[in-house]
Amino acid sequence: VQLQASGGGLVQPGGSLRLSCAASGSNLDYYSIGWFRQAPGEGREGVACINSSDGNTYDGDSVRGRVTISRDNAKNMVYLQMNSLKPEDSAVYYCAAELGRWCNFLADSYDYWGQGTQVTVSS
DSSP: EEEEEEEOOOETTTTOEEEEEEEESSSSGGGEEEEEOOTTSSOEEEEEEEESSOOOOEEETTTTTEEOOOOOOOOTTEEEEEEOOGGGGGGEEEEEEEEESOOOOOGGOOOOOOEEEEEOOOO
């Protein structure tokens, strides 16, 4: 499966963005999806993920309550709605997929990655 993330950009603190992840080459029904981010000099951090099995979602500690991950299997799309953005949310955001029922925040468990989209939160 090929993934392409989009929707990043420059936003003011307190603003919102919706990132999209478009999949091709395979149906996403059986893939669990994660959104990760990586700031310069930092490791890759899990932001949110969604199970393929039951649609349950999980948020990372640093973004809990401010993000919503969702998926539209019919369109082969996954979304990340981010609200109340802070400067520390600035990073390159990646979507990733693993062929499995349950998602997690272990980057190494994901087999497929999109190219990343830059999010910059600044006034």
